[in-house]
Amino acid sequence: MLTTFRHTTLATALTLLLAGTAHAADAPQRLDMGVARSSRPVNVTLMLKLHDEAGLERFIQQTVTPGSANFQKFLSTAEFARRYGATDAQITRVQRYLAARGLRSEVLANRITVRVSGSLSQFSRAFRAPIHNYRSLATGKVFHRPSAALVMPTELADSVIATLGLDNESTYLSHRLNTPRLAQTRSRLGGLNVTGALRSASAAGNPTASGQPGEYTVGDVANFYNINPLYQRGIRGAGSTVAIVTLADFDPADAETYWSGIGLVTKPYRIQRIHVDGGAGINDGSGETALDVEQAGGLAPFARVLVYDAPNGASGFLDAFGQAVSDNCADSISTSWGMPEVFSFAALNVNGAKVNDTTDVGSLRAFHQIFMEAAAQGQSVFAASGDSGAYDTVRGLGRGTGVGEFTAPLTVDSPASDPYITAAGGTTTPVRFAFGGNPVASITQESVWGWSYLQRYFDTYFGPGTVDLFSVGGGGGVSSYWRRPAYQFLTRGVRATENKQTLDYNDPSAGPTTLLKLPNHFHGRNLPDISLNADPETGYLLVSTTDGGVTSGWGGTSFVAPQLSGITALLRQSAGHRIGLWNPQVYFLQNVFGYGRYSPFNSVNAGDNWFYRGAPHFTPGAGIGTLDVENLDLFLRSRYRF
Structure with a gap:
């Protein structure tokens, strides 16, 4: 041709x-604009820790290994939740902590994903981290993110491995x-x-x-x-x-x-x-x-x-x-x-x-x-x-x-x-x-x-x-x-x-x-x-x-x-x-x-x-x-x- x-x-x-978008790596180009509007609603996701991750790894390998007793024996969501999801006690403890701070939560059927909604000020208090607005000097984009590392409360520390959504600086391409x-x-x-x-x-x-x-x-x-x-x-x-x-x-x-x-x-x-x-x-x-x-x-x-x-x-x-x-x-x-x-x-x-x-x-x-x-x-x-x-x-x-x-x-x-x-x-x-x-x-x-x-x-x-x-x-x-x-x-x-x-x-x-x-x-x-x-x-x-x-x-x-x-x-x-x-x-x-x-x-x-x-x-x-x-x-x- x-x-x-x-x-x-x-x-x-x-x-x-190649112009792309601004990401977390452009920290030298951020302008701190002060505390973000406290009433702004946001959605945050908490990821709960798997139960027996090593056992889950072995099970996955067995599902694709001919001759294994678990070959092609895949799990339903309910079975996954029962075997590898968080316990009732863990979920209750997490939701009780969130509710006490005015945050609404929903646990997905897999029992490892918790969707939480509330205001920036509520999340800031829950995780003891001020949330500021910043402006990228490269793109002009305004975003919010914690100005300090989140402090994981003792009520959540044993169960939660990740908190996503309080930083909206990075976007996917x-x-x-x-x-x-x-x-x-x-x-x-x-x-x-x-x-x-x-x-x-x-x-x-x-x-x-x-x-x-x-x-x-x-x-x-x-x-x-x-x-x-x-x-x-x-x-x-x-x-x-x-x-x-x-x-x-x-x-x-x-x-x-x-x-x-x-x-x-x-x-x-x-x-x-x-x-x-x-x-x-x-x-x-x-x-x-x-x-x-x-x-x-x-x-x-x-x-x-x-x-x-x-x-x-x-x-x-x-x-x-x-x-x-x-x-x-x-x-x-x-x-x-x-x-x-x-x-x-x-x-x-x-x-x-x-x-x-x-x-x-x-x-x-x-x-x-x-x-x-x-x-x-x-x-x-x-x-x-x-x-x-x-x-x-x-x-x-x-x-x-x-x-x-x-x-x-x-x-x-x-x-x-x-x-x-x-x-x-x-x-x-x-x-x-x-x-x-x-x-x-x-x-x-x-x-x-x-x-x-x-x-x-x-x-x-x-x-x-x-x-x-x-x-x-x-x-x-x-x-x-x-x-x-x-x-x-x-x-x-x-x-x-x-x-x-x-x-x-x-x-x-x-x-x-x-x-x-x-x-x-x-x-x-x-x-x-x-x-x-x-x-x-x-x-x-x-x-x-x-x-x-x-x-x-x-x-x-x-x-x-x-x-x-x-x-x-x-x-x-x-x-x-x-x-x-x-x-x-x-x-x-x-x-x-x-x-x-x-x-x-x-x-x-x-x-x-x-x-x-x-x-x-x-x-x-x-x-x-x-x-x-x-x-x-x-x-x-x-x-x-x-």
């Missing part, structure tokens, strides 16, 4: 892309991007009527495919990753339910338009929206929700689709996940939102914490318990691994060494870094490209997605420094918090953290300041786990009213997480069971059977995400690799017969 593009537009697009090359030439395809245009360009194989990079559909995904044999057997997700956890509401008509426009027959009236904490409303992330539904529901056209949306913040995101898991209706759950794992560390959040304190302040542990519950209940959970390559802070903070700029350490995205979630990475499928009349270049094999290949092209034909693409690409690397899980112990290619990784800020008044020192050679959880096409240059069509209707050239690992969820819905129908936590199962299969004609996986041997390169084994650039879904289905069904 040969297209043209003016490189000045690319530079503009990337400037906007949607992991979707539009390709710079197609930004000017995105196809409108006749407004919202895409049927004729797409069907006329239909590729061989799946009749809903376009065969056109930048305009790929779920039909192309089926062609790329050998899903069509399942469709030919009548496997379309019937009896399965997929859930989207998101921080933006959307118009369900967009998804219906997408499916009908590509000629896909789907189950009618299957989308249900669940607004958590009042819902998120329509906002600039609504296109994210639309694409999640279009991809998951498009790959599994007869599956039910649940959409849990909540306000953008730690408590809203946790509450949406908690509701999706506690409801226990969905067989698979995906999210395409996240933030750098390091933004949760004490060094960036606790006044007086040392710069090498990489303990978290509760949010990572809170999400971890929800993901463990999902695994025990047989729910497969997927999260986008990010779109900043191996340097996850770049989209939120930018990078550089100038005044007012941050450095870019090797970092990974959360919640994708959690060991009980399957991290969805990104690749670039084969494509030919050219810019501004220069020679045609090509990617000849599926590669780790990183725009370093475009950087080399622009450096060659437009001159070094003309365009700066660092570091757009599929997120991947090594967690600095979660230790390497057992399922990665025997995996060739897993890495430890690199040495001398620091997050520094060049303070205009004080000069360079180190905010965070990451641990050297830490044997952490590696991600992603599985990758599929995510490069916007080989990207997808999107129908989103908030993004102008029908547009092309969209990508990001946002597409991969819901695609894996939709694939899980197919596998669940085929097997007749929930699939459960993917990670122990797919790493076992890869370790034993490797790659080859009958393997469920294809290695990704080329490309890079600006640090980690493709390899004929696991790599933090692409994880295990991409899928052969028919072979994965055969392996999983054979295991169920043991």
